Amino acid sequence: MTADVTLLPDExxxxxxxxxxxxxxxxxxxxxxxxxxxxAEAAGKGAVGFAHLTDYLHALVDGRIDGCAEPLITSPVPAILKCDVMGGVAQYGFDIASEELVTKARALGVSIFTAHNSYTTGELGWYAARLAAEGLVAIAATNGPALLAGAGATQPVYSTNPLAFAAPLADGRFVLMDQSSSATAFVKVREAAARGEPIPGDWALDQDGRPTTDPFAAMQGALLAFGGARGANIALMVEILAAGLTGANWSLDAPDFQAGDASPGAGLFVLALSPQLLADDFTARLEAQVERLSRDYGVHVPGLGRLSRQQAAESAGIVLPRQLFDSISSFRRN
Structure with a gap:
């Protein structure tokens, strides 16, 4: 067996x-x-880390991403930043706008960043975590090509439509939730197919609308929402935030992110709030509450270990499968 590859962060x-x-x-x-x-990789989110990077590389080669796109950012009113990604990637647009977004939130109490005309937005929690690290509370929503059946439907009408939320603690950590509206992320089904393994029966439907444990059939059918109609309702809410309010493609109209030469035209909605303008002792109170929930009631509070995992990766590095490392290293322009 070929050895995995360990890389320090700079590498x-x-x-x-x-x-x-x-x-x-x-x-x-x-x-x-x-x-x-x-x-994402250092935080333990490998499915949207280097494994997902290969999707971006293929998309650049095939023309689904315009690698030379320069995001156009406008501010119609002081609290809002609108970004036309111009067929590029939302991460770049957010990187350009983040400092102003933070400044506006601190001054006004609230600011909003929207993006459209983007390839997939990658790890949604990354956007919320960036703002929480600046002492802000953040909510983020994104969509993409249709993969998920709506309530009562058997065909895909929404993307996995994740929703992320982050809130800072006084010690520099933050609460972070990042979860899809589907019972699982599409990349998990794709990974199961690559391994030749079955998937749970409540993850997806086949092309005929029947529950399936075959990941290949699932990729030709539709993912299921978590919690039935309740999860599907959240998917619709995310769709309205991420596509309706941003002017991005509805998931039904978004081209495939894995094939063709057209961008999915995905949308991203990010809301930033300054907690200090609402409650002076917010971060200290939240830290005490999180500690109480965890210590006294055994509650798992998501996101608390993200910083420690990333710090560990700073010294120990990250481990990539040799095949993935070789694949990324081999990409060249045609």
């Missing part, structure tokens, strides 16, 4: 950035996407 960033630039992405965009990829 991992260089791997991602170099591969992206070799297939035509400008340096600033490649830097932003490489950093988001590394952050």
């Amino acid at each position: 991992a960033l260089a791997l991602a950035k170099t591969a992206l630039m070799r297939v035509g992405m400008v340096e600033a965009a490649a830097t932003a996407l490489a950093r988001a990829t590394m952050d």
